[in-house]
Amino acid sequence: ETGVTQTPRHLVMGMTNKKSLKCEQHLGHNAMYWYKQSAKKPLELMFVYNFKEQTENNSVPSRFSPECPNSSHLFLHLHTLQPEDSALYLCASSQESGDLGAFFGQGTRLTVV
Amino acid sequence: LAKTTQPISMDSYEGQEVNITCSHNNIATNDYITWYQQFPSQGPRFIIQGYKTKVTNEVASLFIPADRKSSTLSLPRVSLSDTAVYYCLVGDILVGEYGNKLVFGAGTILRVKS
Numbered sequence: 001e002t003g004v005t006q007t008p009r010h011l012v013m014g015m016t017n018k019k020s021l022k023c024e025q026h027l028g029h030n031a032m033y034w035y036k037q038s039a040k041k042p043l044e045l046m047f048v049y050n051f052k053e054q055t056e057n058n059s060v061p062s063r064f065s066p067e068c069p070n071s072s073h074l075f076l077h078l079h080t081l082q083p084e085d086s087a088l089y090l091c092a093s094s095q096e097s098g099d100l101g102a103f104f105g106q107g108t109r110l111t112v113v
Numbered sequence: 114l115a116k117t118t119q120p121i122s123m124d125s126y127e128g129q130e131v132n133i134t135c136s137h138n139n140i141a142t143n144d145y146i147t148w149y150q151q152f153p154s155q156g157p158r159f160i161i162q163g164y165k166t167k168v169t170n171e172v173a174s175l176f177i178p179a180d181r182k183s184s185t186l187s188l189p190r191v192s193l194s195d196t197a198v199y200y201c202l203v204g205d206i207l208v209g210e211y212g213n214k215l216v217f218g219a220g221t222i223l224r225v226k227s
Contacts, residue, residue: 002156045215092156092157
């Protein structure tokens with residue numbers, strides 16, 4: 001238990017569906033991150049939020065839409081995904097963007113069919 | 114973040130001490146060295162962080178020579194459950210609002226055999 005909770009843990013969605021991934025932390029951290037990890041590949045940083053403001057968008061396709069309503073919650077809205085988007089999506093938080101002592105959630109295993 | 118280089122993989126046996134070295138020739142004065150561990154289908158877990166000399170906690174030790182251009186993560190008496198990917202990150206933890214991107218490299222796959 002890291003203090004960062006992701007839901008759902010598993011998600012199967014069709015290419016025409018719209019779904020959302022949720023991340024929640026009550027560690028008092030001000031920075032939150034979304035990562036994508038495909039099979040046998042390194043972690044890919046997608047988005048960074050610092051004090052609710054997006055500070056990094058790592059050339060992520062627009063079919064992935066992040067939302068950070070407050071410092072404790074982070075969402076990743078998904079629509080018209082492709083099969084190659086199937087991956088483990090990980091959320092992390094840290095005290096501030098730049099703090100290398102980050103805490104990760106267990107991830108959401110996404111399968112696009 | 115400073116660029117880091119780690120071995121792609123390492124094999125070890127239960128009960129042995131494992132040392133994983135990370136090279137970071139371009140480390141800056143304010144940079145810290147941080148190691149994470151990741152098991153399959155789980156998020157990375159913070160292991161240890163240091164700036165210079167030696168840091169030890171209940172999980173591992175981190176050795177950093179005086180020039181800080183490399184660091185070694187030492188895992189004492191590994192078990193099968195230590196089989197994981199280990200990542201080395203180097204960066205300034207005090208950069209402020211638009212700081213590090215917390216970018217991970219490929220890491221080192223450690224396989225512990227019985």
